[in-house]
Amino acid sequence: MTKAAEWQLALPLALCFVSLFLAPLLLLIGVSFFDDDKITQPGFGQWVKFFGDPFSYKVIADTLLLGVKTVCATVLLGYPLALVYLDAPPRLQKILIFVIVMPLLLSVVVRTFAWIVMLGRDGVVNQLLLSLGIISEPLRLLQTELGLVISLTQIEMPLMLLPLISVMSRLDPNLRDASAALGASRWRTLFTVIVPLSMPGLVAGCLLVFASSTTAFISQTVIGGVRLIYLPLLIWQQSLVVFNWPFAAVASIALLVSVLTVVSALSWLGRRSSGHLQG
Amino acid sequence: MKSTSQNMTAASSSQPAARTLDVEKLSVRYGTSLAVDGVSLAIEPGEVVALLGPSGCGKTTLLRVIAGFVRQAAGQVRVDGIPIDHLPANRRNIGIVFQNYALFPHMTVAENVAYGLRARGVANAEIQARIGRFLDIVQLGAFRERLPRQLSGGQQQRVALARALAVEPSILLLDEPFAALDRNLRLDMQIEVKRLQRTLGLTTILVTHDQDEAMSVADRIAVMNKGKVEQFDTPVAIYDRPQTLFVNGFIGTTNLLNGKVAAIDGGSAKVTLDAGATVTLPTRPDIQAGSAVLLSVRPEQLTLSSTPSPSAWRVEPGLSLPLGAQLVHEARTADGATLKIVEPRRAAPPETSRVYCTLAPDAHPSLFPRATS
Numbered sequence: 001m002t003k004a005a006e007w008q009l010a011l012p013l014a015l016c017f018v019s020l021f022l023a024p025l026l027l028l029i030g031v032s033f034f035d036d037d038k039i040t041q042p043g044f045g046q047w048v049k050f051f052g053d054p055f056s057y058k059v060i061a062d063t064l065l066l067g068v069k070t071v072c073a074t075v076l077l078g079y080p081l082a083l084v085y086l087d088a089p090p091r092l093q094k095i096l097i098f099v100i101v102m103p104l105l106l107s108v109v110v111r112t113f114a115w116i117v118m119l120g121r122d123g124v125v126n127q128l129l130l131s132l133g134i135i136s137e138p139l140r141l142l143q144t145e146l147g148l149v150i151s152l153t154q155i156e157m158p159l160m161l162l163p164l165i166s167v168m169s170r171l172d173p174n175l176r177d178a179s180a181a182l183g184a185s186r187w188r189t190l191f192t193v194i195v196p197l198s199m200p201g202l203v204a205g206c207l208l209v210f211a212s213s214t215t216a217f218i219s220q221t222v223i224g225g226v227r228l229i230y231l232p233l234l235i236w237q238q239s240l241v242v243f244n245w246p247f248a249a250v251a252s253i254a255l256l257v258s259v260l261t262v263v264s265a266l267s268w269l270g271r272r273s274s275g276h277l278q279g
Numbered sequence: 280m281k282s283t284s285q286n287m288t289a290a291s292s293s294q295p296a297a298r299t300l301d302v303e304k305l306s307v308r309y310g311t312s313l314a315v316d317g318v319s320l321a322i323e324p325g326e327v328v329a330l331l332g333p334s335g336c337g338k339t340t341l342l343r344v345i346a347g348f349v350r351q352a353a354g355q356v357r358v359d360g361i362p363i364d365h366l367p368a369n370r371r372n373i374g375i376v377f378q379n380y381a382l383f384p385h386m387t388v389a390e391n392v393a394y395g396l397r398a399r400g401v402a403n404a405e406i407q408a409r410i411g412r413f414l415d416i417v418q419l420g421a422f423r424e425r426l427p428r429q430l431s432g433g434q435q436q437r438v439a440l441a442r443a444l445a446v447e448p449s450i451l452l453l454d455e456p457f458a459a460l461d462r463n464l465r466l467d468m469q470i471e472v473k474r475l476q477r478t479l480g481l482t483t484i485l486v487t488h489d490q491d492e493a494m495s496v497a498d499r500i501a502v503m504n505k506g507k508v509e510q511f512d513t514p515v516a517i518y519d520r521p522q523t524l525f526v527n528g529f530i531g532t533t534n535l536l537n538g539k540v541a542a543i544d545g546g547s548a549k550v551t552l553d554a555g556a557t558v559t560l561p562t563r564p565d566i567q568a569g570s571a572v573l574l575s576v577r578p579e580q581l582t583l584s585s586t587p588s589p590s591a592w593r594v595e596p597g598l599s600l601p602l603g604a605q606l607v608h609e610a611r612t613a614d615g616a617t618l619k620i621v622e623p624r625r626a627a628p629p630e631t632s633r634v635y636c637t638l639a640p641d642a643h644p645s646l647f648p649r650a651t652s
Contacts, residue, residue: 174381177348180368181375182395182446192394196385 032249039245046246050254060258063214063230066145066152067262070213071206073153074160078205082164083194100161103154112222115151116142119223143225151223152213159212160205167201168194203270207263214259231255297324297480298359298449300345305354307340307506314340315351316506322499327476327483329497331490333529337506338486342452345484347371358449369398374448378455380439382427388414388438389423395446413441416475433464440472444479451476451483457492469496490530494518502526524647527575534581534618536574537649543568548646550574554612556592558638562646571649578621580642583608583633591637594618610636 035045050056085096103111118124119141126138141147171194179189195202217232226233231251239248300322307315315337322328330338343349345356347368355362363371382391389410396406414420417437427435436456443451456472457465473496476483487493493500494514501511502525510522521527538552540562548562550572558574566572584591597609597617601624608620618636638644 172379172381174377174379175383177343177346177368178375178377178381178383179394179398180348181346181371181373182398182442183369183372184394184398185369188398193383 028249028252031246032253034246037242037244037246046244046250050247050250056251056254059229059231059234060254062228063232063255064258064262066148066220066230067210067214067259069145069149070152070156071209073149074157074209075202075206077153078157078160078164079202082161082168082198083190085161085165086168097165100158100165104158108155108216108218109222111155112151112219115147115154115219115223119147119151142223143227145224145228148220148224148228152216152219155216155219156209156213159208163204163208164198164201167204168198171197200270203266207266207270210266211259211263215255231258297482299324299357300450300482300484301355301357301360302341302345303355303357305341305344305356306352307337307344307349308352309340313352313506315344317354318503318506318508319354320501320508320511322482322484324482325480326498327473327485327496329485329487329493329500330503331487331493331500331529332503334488336503338488338503339454341503342375342454342484342486345450346373346375346452372446372448373450373452374443374446375452375454376436376439376443376456378458380427380435380459382435382438382442384427387424387426388419388430391427391438392442392445394442399446409445413445416444416478417441417471432460433468436460436468437471440475444475444481448481451481453483453485455486455488457487458489465492472496502529504529519643521575521645524573524575527645527647532578532619533575534578534616536576536612536616536618537614538572538574540566540568540570540572548572550646552592553614554592554594554616554636555614556590556637558590558644560638560644560646566646566648573647573649574644575647576638576642576644578607578619580639580644581618581620581636582622582639583610583620584635584637585633587635588637591635593634594636596634612636 031039032046033042033044035041035043081100085093085100088096116123120126121138121140121142123141125141126135129135130138141150175193175197176189179193180186184192214230215232217236220228220230221233221236224230224233231254235248235251235255238244238251300320302318302320302322305315305318306313318337318341320328330341332338340349344351347363347366351364356364358371358373383394386394392410392413393406396409401409410423411420414423417440419434419437419441422430422434422438427438430438436459439456453472457468460468469492485493485496497514499511499513500517502509502517504525510517510526512520512522517526517530521530527533536552536554538550541549541551541557543549543562543566546561547559548566548568549557549559551557552574560574583594583596587593592612594610594612597611599609600607602621604624606622606624608622610618610620612618620636
């Protein structure tokens with residue numbers, strides 16, 4: 001196939017991309033440079049307002065921190081699960097992959113509301129902990145960051161596990177045997193061979209979970225409520241409650257840039273650690 | 280052969296003494312089938328033993344049991360008489376080189392060689408000294424800081440060898456180590472491995488499906504089929520005196536002739552060949568007079584002549600192919616078998632006149648019982 005024909009095949013997607021993503025993005029940037037919410041007075045007023053307010057920095061920091069916490073939780077729970085998957089016999093692997101992918105098959109709204117039932121004052125988690133005698137008072141989980149991180153961890157887990165498993169299952173199984181034959185314990189093999197070599201999958205997983213959890217408006221609002229303010233909620237309030245579109249535009253750009261910065265730093269790390277895999 | 284390697288062991292006194300390796304009645308079960316079925320091998324110190332057989336014969340599984348990666352259903356593995364079955368792979372001190380080398384791709388050559396030493400907590404100065412020593416042994420001193428992917432296949436294999444040897448293992452296992460190399464390099468590496476093994480006096484097991492490799496590298500060969508050892512002997516004995524029809528067919532090229540034992544006299548049998556001749560040859564105890572037999576004879580142990588005799592049978596000459604210094608003739612017998620006959624390439628009368636095939640004077644054919652319907 002010639003180069004020209006390949007271009008033509010890519011054209012529909014390119015048109016969609018330009019008209020539905022690039023143009024609105026430019027529009028968004030344009031709107032941010034208006035001082036009033038009627039979008040009549042051009043100026044830098046909203047930028048000064050957003051970045052002059054310490055509250056904005058707190059919201060940005062909280063949003064990024066939420067992403068970091070969710071990433072940490074998915075790594076800590078997901079990595080051992082990926083190892084279990086790798087060691088499992090083929091039949092168990094099929095069941096595991098189904099269980100892992102299942103959250104993706106349910107609507108985010110359904111998953112989020114399920115977590116409300118789980119995390120509520122009389123929810124499953126509290127009842128279990130109470131009946132086991134671990135706590136004497138019901139824990140407050142809804143509308144707290146802990147509850148949000150717990151539910152996001154479950155919701156985003158497939159995004160961590162799928163890249164991790166795909167990279168790990170391409171590792172040469174002889175490497176583990178070679179390491180053992182050279183006298184290395186399981187832990188040494190894990191930290192000196194398996195973890196470094198699965199880094200590309202780990203980085204890809206972190207990237208997806210981070211980008212997805214920092215922008216997870218529905219979960220953040222439904223579980224976190226209106227008292228925990230992250231950038232997506234701030235944008236929603238400004239655009240659809242207060243109708244200050246220019247300010248919402250500035251907040252949107254702040255979210256985009258801050259998430260993009262972390263994501264590009266991660267993918268730079270990922271590129272550095274890739275290239276050790278066998279094809 | 281063996282005595283030379285032992286002398287060299289004694290000469291290089293810094294090396295630990297070579298160990299014996301005993302495998303006793305070892306069985307490995309995969310599901311309902313036995314991958315290894317009651318294998319026993321007694322391997323001498325400093326000896327190279329090849330496990331030879333077709334794929335799926337259990338040779339690699341046997342190696343993996345010795346290394347400690349696979350647990351056996353029954354039987355025992357002993358190094359210097361001490362059972363090692365209860366030890367995990369990382370405490371057996373057995374070196375292994377894999378077919379794909381399994382070098383750690385994210386570590387340099389030096390780090391790969393140092394890996395086992397660091398795992399054992401060897402002091403850093405000693406590690407550096409051993410990296411230098413073993414990379415010099417495999418002639419890769421200049422490649423310390425390279426990554427495995429920057430090396431050729433042969434170089435990668437030498438790194439794998441240096442990595443396995445650096446921890447001074449008691450036994451060295453080689454799992455099809457030459458299979459991924461091209462032909463010329465393979466011979467170089469076979470010589471190299473043999474040289475290293477001799478110098479270090481290491482008891483070595485080599486898994487291969489390549490009979491030439493087994494013949495050239497090993498002191499003794501265990502021919503395996505369907506999880507069992509069919510014959511465990513020197514390469515020459517296996518080639519000249521195959522004990523079973525499988526070994527006979529697996530090692531080298533052979534011609535099979537149908538016949539019947541006419542008479543037995545002491546250790547020799549008079550066999551009437553269906554092709555139309557009577558030959559006398561050494562026999563084995565399980566063959567009785569009157570029984571149907573298969574006579575197996577190597578292509579180089581047959582000759583063609585133009586004179587008839589009672590021990591020669593008539594053949595119809597077919598193609599002749601020059602093969603290096605030799606000439607391969609094809610000939611058909613009266614009972615329909617196709618024979619391959621190899622002769623040195625020399626001025627010989629045209630094949631058309633030489634229509635009688637006979638055993639060469641130094642021929643040592645093998646007799647096997649033949650099932651008759």
